[in-house]
Amino acid sequence: MSKCDQCIIKQFNSLKALGKEDLIRISGCKTSRFVNKGEVLFREGESINGVYCVKDGVCKLSKLSANGKDQIVKLVVRGDLIGQRSLVSDEKSNLTAIALNDMEVCFIPKNEVMHDLTNNAKFSLDMLQEMAKELKTADNIIVDMAQKSVKQRLADVLIYLQETFDKDDNGFLNVILSREDYANLVGTATESAIRILSQFKKSGLIFTKGKHVKIEDLEGLRRVE
Amino acid sequence: MSKCDQCIIKQFNSLKALGKEDLIRISGCKTSRFVNKGEVLFREGESINGVYCVKDGVCKLSKLSANGKDQIVKLVVRGDLIGQRSLVSDEKSNLTAIALNDMEVCFIPKNEVMHDLTNNAKFSLDMLQEMAKELKTADNIIVDMAQKSVKQRLADVLIYLQETFDKDDNGFLNVILSREDYANLVGTATESAIRILSQFKKSGLIFTKGKHVKIEDLEGLRRVE
DNA sequence: TTTAAACTATGATATTTGTCATGTTTTGAT
DNA sequence: ATCAAAACATGACAAATATCATAGTTTAAA
Structure with a gap:
């Protein structure tokens, strides 16, 4: 041991x-x-x-x-x-x-x-x-939950993931979340999370293949509103 | 001193x-x-x-x-x-x-x-x-912000006030909040807070006179959804 | 490898919430 | 007591989000 x-x-x-x-x-x-x-x-x-x-x-x-x-x-x-x-x-x-x-x-x-x-x-x-x-972080999350749109919160989550987790050889995030997990992180319906992720993909902010996600445009995500 | x-x-x-x-x-x-x-x-x-x-x-x-x-x-x-x-x-x-x-x-x-x-x-x-x-309370608020409707959150705030603050001789809460404060507590627009409070008043859940608020039906507030 | 179950995607529609405009009431300073 | 500023109220409408339905895709277990 x-x-x-x-x-x-x-x-x-x-x-x-x-x-x-x-x-x-x-x-x-x-x-x-x-x-x-x-x-x-x-x-x-x-x-x-x-x-x-x-x-x-x-x-x-x-x-x-x-x-x-x-x-x-x-x-x-x-x-x-x-x-x-x-x-x-x-x-x-x-x-x-x-x-x-x-x-x-x-x-x-x-x-x-x-x-x-x-x-x-x-x-x-x-x-x-x-x-x-941890308490400070929690207070910040309260403010974000109360004041930001679902789209902004989802962009925030993606930014957080990009800054926190390793990437594989192709640049995909090394953490696998279901669309339901994304929804449960930002507090929205699973369908809404799916829709917004699709939208981010179309606008070139991210790339997805199944559950694998790659952040393509971090600064773009920061500008989401 | x-x-x-x-x-x-x-x-x-x-x-x-x-x-x-x-x-x-x-x-x-x-x-x-x-x-x-x-x-x-x-x-x-x-x-x-x-x-x-x-x-x-x-x-x-x-x-x-x-x-x-x-x-x-x-x-x-x-x-x-x-x-x-x-x-x-x-x-x-x-x-x-x-x-x-x-x-x-x-x-x-x-x-x-x-x-x-x-x-x-x-x-x-x-x-x-x-x-x-405090951290536990903050986590609970995160969940409520993410998952409850504005109406439920406002009802929660009123329940919290009733359970936390003294009442005057007529049963009015001993704490005076503006409608904007209510809005800022639940994370909504001031007009929305005003509307919902009016609605609560019409349904007999609360009574208001200016900024003074009296909780009339605590159990009713708990059932708000 | 196959196959069912779980997950993802998307349209149509309903509901909630926000925004803007306008008028009324309350409050606090004089 | 008066009056202006702030706060409250409410309608009309717009935007965001949820819900329901249905179909396609991926995943993982046999």
């Missing part, structure tokens, strides 16, 4: 604030897990009882709305932690996590994290800073 | 996690301030350099969207802290704070709060928990 203190991934999240001793202790308790594309990591309402550290792959965090539709609240990528919020609040998860491609994650039990949160002010402050960052 | 360790307000926020000594130290640095209705506490982009603790009154936190409209992200009430997020991230404010009625606030300089954040794990953890709660 690989050791946390030697893991590159820790650089990207609050675990970097821990000392070697703490990381070795956590290594002893953590479990590693492979998650297949489409598999559910956990569901809304379940107790997670720990945090996941994403070593590889992407997953979507979504929430079921009153009208029965899923809203994707966040995409989680390599290096991110999942489940901190529920852990800190000592609540069941308010979100469902589903893998968008094959993932490798480490699970760190709640007690270990709480131990460091209560004893290590540096770790605690770092996690506070990460959560503050 | 009143002392923090004797202030009832501290029960409602993270300051409760501090010991008497720390509270007395903070008392010595804090400043008290009265803010008139409509007055700007701080603007988006300004450095706050501390946190405000709301002793009395209500204020709105809003963000200017790309299209020039304000989106109200949160209402802040007696007992709440303002500015923690920016303080923790060491960033300028991403929100504008405007008083909705006459307020009394205490301002605690950044250094004092940071001192406790870095030295007092209990305080730091408590603030982490508060921020986790």
